[in-house]
Amino acid sequence: MNIIMDVFNFFINAGATVMLPVIITIIGLIFGLKLQKAFQSGLTLAIGFAGIKLILDYMTSNIGPAAKAMVERTGVQLDALDVGWGSIAAVTWASPIIAVLIFSILLINVAMLVLKVTNTMDVDIWNYHHMAIVGVMVYFVTKNIFLGVGASAAMAVITFKFSDWSQGMVEEFFGIPGVSLPTVSALSSLVIAWPMNWLLDKIPFIKNSTFSIKDAQKYLGFFGDQMIMGGIIGLAIGLLAGYDLTAILQLGVSMSAVLVLIPKMTALFMEGLMPISDAAQKWSQKRLKGRKVFIGLDAAVVVGNQDVITTALIIIPLTIAMALVLPGNRVLPFADLAVVPFRVAMVVALTRGNLLKNIIIGLVVTASLLWCGSATAPVLTSIAQSVGIELGTSTILISSFAATAMVQSYLVFLAFTAKPVIGIPLLMFGFGVYWFFIEKSVSRNQKTI
Structure with missing residues (x-):
């Protein structure tokens, strides 16, 4: 046992760039990959993590002092920088308990399928x-x-059930049969859109609205480009920080570079995990012959929809404006503005493209992201530092529109950290009630929630 603990502690102390190849190699071998392929996947992930560490340090070193100066000059307390879902994914995969969590999620999926x-x-x-x-966050706190x-098991059950319930919408609105989207x-x-949609349907003006901007992307598309978006935000922050013209332009270029480079590093993560994902699919299909199942894919397959893009391009500038005035918000929206289409895709499917509904619900969703992201930014920052991300010399916190900024993730986090004896039963009861009403609704109409 001492030898095992010594080996375990060696890899923990060596950090994520050493631990990741080992964990991913083991996972790959279990799913039937050859040793060389499994190790290459792990090494690719480690390289991606190292790249994201460098970019995060560069980003916080540049924008941290600017954000601090902006707060001092304007009084707007936005001290939690949105570093993007890719950065949070890197932190997650660098956790010492990631292998246990991944296998737990996989086993729950298989068990739920079998049952x-x-x-x-x-x-x-x-x-x-x-x-x-x-x-990871619950373990870090408790x-x-x-x-x-x-906590991860609870997230898995909730995710797979929501994926089932929304499958009809994916098939009907997006025209993709046999596929569900278990992307949290x-x-x-x-979680917010279903009850809000029901409420908005009680208002005839909104329910029957024909408000549509099919050609909006033609005018907003330029500003929706990641490179341009990063530059504009950098220039605005530099201006509000009171920088001189040279420093403002330098910050604009730096932020453009960040929004271009983060997706490229994140792509290395996805490249490394693709062989694992393919092996997992073959492993599952071999053991579930004869069952009609929906293949769970990344929601990226639907975010290119015209209605989704139109809604997102309207929501993005409104989110930035809302962040400045929303009481209790500490998050400065930045890197995850590029993935707002993911946050509104299922809203668009639920409303069947009613743009007025999409905007109203979308703004409530982004408000929840800002609030929950503000509440959990200190924990997320501490976890990032614990896996070796230095975050520059500034005192700025990090956040994201991912992690526990998402409402159901935040509720699960709260249930398992704030008096779990009370929180977990309350979570189970609340989800049970939700389950009952949603299942009842789906049984009446298989094509919608």
């Missing part, structure tokens, strides 16, 4: 990080591995 509690076979291993980060695993970052909006 016919879900019809979703989630082969998108990459996006397991959305469920795993909640367990130091209890069972609570950490329990997309499904999370439905």
Whole structure:
């Protein structure tokens, strides 16, 4: 036992760039990959993590002092920088308990399939990080591995059920049969969107609205480009910080570079996990012959929809404006503005493209992201530092529109950290009630929630 603990502690102390190849190699071998392929996947992930560490340090070193100066000059307390879901994914995969969490999520998916509690076979291993980060954060706060695993398990059950319930919308609105979307970052909006949609349907003007801007992308598309978006935000922050013209332009270029480079580093993560995902799909299909199941894919397959893009391009500038005036918000929206289409995709499907509804619900969703992201920014910052991310010399916190900024993730985090004896039963009861009403609604109309 001492030898095992010594080996374990060696890899923990060596950091994520050493630990990741080992963990991913073991996972790959279990799913039937050859040693060379499994190790290459792990090494690719480690390289991606190292790249994101460098970019995060560069970003916080540049924007941290500017954000601090902006706060001092304007009084707007936005001291939690949105560093993007890719950065949070890197933090998640660098956690020492990630292997346990990933296998727990996979086993729950298989068990729910076998017991016919879900019809979703989630082969998108990459996006397991959305469920795993909640367990990572719970473990970091409580130091209890069972609570950490329990939190990720709760996220898995909730995710697979929401994926089942929304499958009809994916098939009807987006025209993709036999596919569900167990991507937490997309499904999370439905927690708010379903009751809001029901409420808005009671208002005839909104329910029957024909408000549509099909050609909006033609005018807004330029500003929706990541490079341009980063530059504009950097220039605005530099201006509000009172920088001189040279420093303002330098900050604009720096922020453009960040929004271009982060997706490229994140792509290395996805590249590394693709062989694992393919092996997991073959492993699952071999053991579930004869069952009608929905293949769980990344929500990226629907975010290119015209209605989704139109809604997102309207929501993005409104989110920036809202962040400045929203009481209690500390998050400065930045990197995750580029993935707002993921946050509104299922809202658009639910409303069947009613743009007025999309905007109203979308703004409530982004407000919840700002509030929950503000509440959990200190924990997320501490976790990032614990896995070796230095975050420059500034005192700025980090946040994201992912992790526990998403409402159901935040509720699970709260249930497992703030008096779990009370919180966990309350969470189970609340989800049970939600389950009852949603299942009842789906049984009446299989094509919508």
